[in-house]
Amino acid sequence: MQYQSQAVAKPYFIAAIVLFVAQILFGLVMGLQYVWGDFLFPEIPFNVARMVHTNTLIVWLLFGFMGAAYYLVPEEAETELHAPWLARLMFWVFLVAAGLTVAGYLLVPYATLAELTMNDLLPTMGREFLEQPTIIKIGIVIVALAFLFNIGMTVLKGRKTVVSLVLLLGLLGLAVFFLFAFYVPDNLVLDKYYWWWVVHLWVEGVWELILGAILAFVLIKITGVDREVIEKWLYVIIAMTLITGIIGTGHHYYWIGTPHYWQWWGSIFSAMEPIPFFMMTVYAFNMVNRRRRNHPNKPATLWALGTAVMAFLGAGVWGFLHTLAPINYYTHGTQITAAHGHMAFYGAYVMIVLTIISYAMPILRGRTAANSNKSQVLEMWSFWLMTVSMVFITLFLTGAGILQAYLQRVSDAPQSFMVVQDQIALFYWLRELAGVVFLIGLVVYIASFFVGSSDPEATVEAQV
Amino acid sequence: MSGTFTKSMARNIFYGGAVFFFLLFVALTFDTTRALPKYDNRGAITPEVALGKRIWEENDCIGCHTLLGEGAYFAPELGNVYTRYGNSKEAIMAFIKSRPKEGIPGRRSMPQFNFSDEQLNALAEFLKYTSEIDTAGWPPNVQG
Ligand code: HEM
Ligand code: HEM
Numbered sequence A: 001m002q003y004q005s006q007a008v009a010k011p012y013f014i015a016a017i018v019l020f021v022a023q024i025l026f027g028l029v030m031g032l033q034y035v036w037g038d039f040l041f042p043e044i045p046f047n048v049a050r051m052v053h054t055n056t057l058i059v060w061l062l063f064g065f066m067g068a069a070y071y072l073v074p075e076e077a078e079t080e081l082h083a084p085w086l087a088r089l090m091f092w093v094f095l096v097a098a099g100l101t102v103a104g105y106l107l108v109p110y111a112t113l114a115e116l117t118m119n120d121l122l123p124t125m126g127r128e129f130l131e132q133p134t135i136i137k138i139g140i141v142i143v144a145l146a147f148l149f150n151i152g153m154t155v156l157k158g159r160k161t162v163v164s165l166v167l168l169l170g171l172l173g174l175a176v177f178f179l180f181a182f183y184v185p186d187n188l189v190l191d192k193y194y195w196w197w198v199v200h201l202w203v204e205g206v207w208e209l210i211l212g213a214i215l216a217f218v219l220i221k222i223t224g225v226d227r228e229v230i231e232k233w234l235y236v237i238i239a240m241t242l243i244t245g246i247i248g249t250g251h252h253y254y255w256i257g258t259p260h261y262w263q264w265w266g267s268i269f270s271a272m273e274p275i276p277f278f279m280m281t282v283y284a285f286n287m288v289n290r291r292r293r294n295h296p297n298k299p300a301t302l303w304a305l306g307t308a309v310m311a312f313l314g315a316g317v318w319g320f321l322h323t324l325a326p327i328n329y330y331t332h333g334t335q336i337t338a339a340h341g342h343m344a345f346y347g348a349y350v351m352i353v354l355t356i357i358s359y360a361m362p363i364l365r366g367r368t369a370a371n372s373n374k375s376q377v378l379e380m381w382s383f384w385l386m387t388v389s390m391v392f393i394t395l396f397l398t399g400a401g402i403l404q405a406y407l408q409r410v411s412d413a414p415q416s417f418m419v420v421q422d423q424i425a426l427f428y429w430l431r432e433l434a435g436v437v438f439l440i441g442l443v444v445y446i447a448s449f450f451v452g453s454s455d456p457e458a459t460v461e462a463q464v
Numbered sequence B: 001m002s003g004t005f006t007k008s009m010a011r012n013i014f015y016g017g018a019v020f021f022f023l024l025f026v027a028l029t030f031d032t033t034r035a036l037p038k039y040d041n042r043g044a045i046t047p048e049v050a051l052g053k054r055i056w057e058e059n060d061c062i063g064c065h066t067l068l069g070e071g072a073y074f075a076p077e078l079g080n081v082y083t084r085y086g087n088s089k090e091a092i093m094a095f096i097k098s099r100p101k102e103g104i105p106g107r108r109s110m111p112q113f114n115f116s117d118e119q120l121n122a123l124a125e126f127l128k129y130t131s132e133i134d135t136a137g138w139p140p141n142v143q144g
């Protein structure tokens, strides 16, 4: 660790992993409810499990992004963090807010939670992904502001690199677009229109800047390739992201009561959204092939390359699959969407957070660069277990989605939703099975932190 | 990427592209806002519909259902349930009211929310309003 204050990143990464476990457990509960309808009913209805699954996902990714920023900004700026105490304080504020929210979902009916938190004063609850009580949303804004202030001041007083600038821009965008979570008009069409300013402009806009910056940082560190080269790529990639992705929001405006011209704008621009993801893959492999040194942390390289490939598959390929309006007409809101959502979130954002954790955690725990060989081997096993099972989850959901779209929407004798769901149950069973393997991968991942801690650090020579 | 293509050119494309396309998006948003009354059935937004939307939100119906194709994929699409139920508010209200407290053994179950008649009516009004939004012909058929 070059700067003492980078250490504040550690609790953020640990919290991220703990919430990751909760996310997956509730994912498995839902997967079971898909085929065993009244499993845990009425104690944990499906919607409650879903809120826990998706909100823990988002919150642990945010923990990961913040940890990443606290780790990499001091190193990029070549100075200590502006206010380490503030980072530590905000960690606890954020963790308590997340804990209270999950407890609220699980312990009382959602309507009671709305009442208890006085949703009527400023109603923001009950929209997908943004289910948190209003007071929690306000808490998130406060944490985000304190965080941006801290990171911003650090960058201001130190060296200003492209990596930290792009990261900061992405994080700023994240906070700004979150503000649309407070706009909930009675007009359903307007409501949906601006809901996507949070959701789409996050994952297909500003979050990609964060992704690009973290990936660039790790690539610089593990390959030793000239910063100039990597930064040029970074600019081009994020330029393509915003050029295609902003108007690409239109792929959500086909069928929600907006003017029909969005079918053209949305289809054309979002069809180009895979370009930056493709470039990212080419660039990551390019940089690793042109590396000037062999870094002893092999899993970090694996996660970095894996991110590039899986983000391209999940967001680029599976996104393209259903983004053109005439196709989306049949796939909109089916398991195809779920298939894409899973692989894209995993490939782009889960994997980039695991990349930076893989790179930084050994150093935060007192190693000079890497874990022991034993721990690395285990971590790489977990990489393959989780990644391959996610590929299968995606394939099974895609199978389910194709059948669903056909039986319910395309065939001459369309059948009702519930009847169709019964017929494709086999795919849901297989998805659940793949999910169990994913959980095993996650357990192996956690084990890799505890195995071989007393063994000597892996070196480059020992591995070749 | 080498030679004549410099980092500052890349940076300019990024800033220029981001600003240009964001402004274009804002312009399209203005146009959409202007055109929206033709599509969004806003004339039908009565106090009951607004109340129904609030009840919809405060019970997280979106956590199981899709509405105009967005939400969760566990339970039927409700954007067109009004038409699916033969343009009958009563049928919708009866369905919601009749959910067994303990669920239906082995079947995906919907909670019993114990709504008052006023709340049920507001929800049904909201779903009726939703079904009359111009969604460019989506969903493909009445099954949603
Ligand atoms: C890392 C980037 C991405 C992530 C994390 C992501 C995630 C998601 C998620 C979670 C949804 C479902 C939203 C909902 O619940 O309604 C969704 C929908 C969608 N995504 Fe992505 N996505 C990404 C990139 C892309 C790209 C690049 C494309 C196009 C090429 C794309 C095309 C779509 C489309 C068309 C839908 C709407 C599906 C529907 O009609 O039901 N996505 N995405
Ligand atoms: C053990 C593995 C997992 C299982 C069994 C599982 C299961 C599920 C289920 C059943 C849903 C609800 C679909 C619906 O609305 O009807 C869901 C939603 C979701 N899950 Fe997972 N999940 C798993 C892992 C993950 C992982 C690792 C991620 C993150 C990368 C993730 C991200 C999401 C997202 C973003 C949604 C919302 C999807 C959408 O709206 O399209 N899940 N998951």
Ligand SMILES: [Fe+2]
Pocket (backbone or CB within 6 Å): A200, A204, A248, A249, A251, A252
């Ligand atoms: Fe999108």
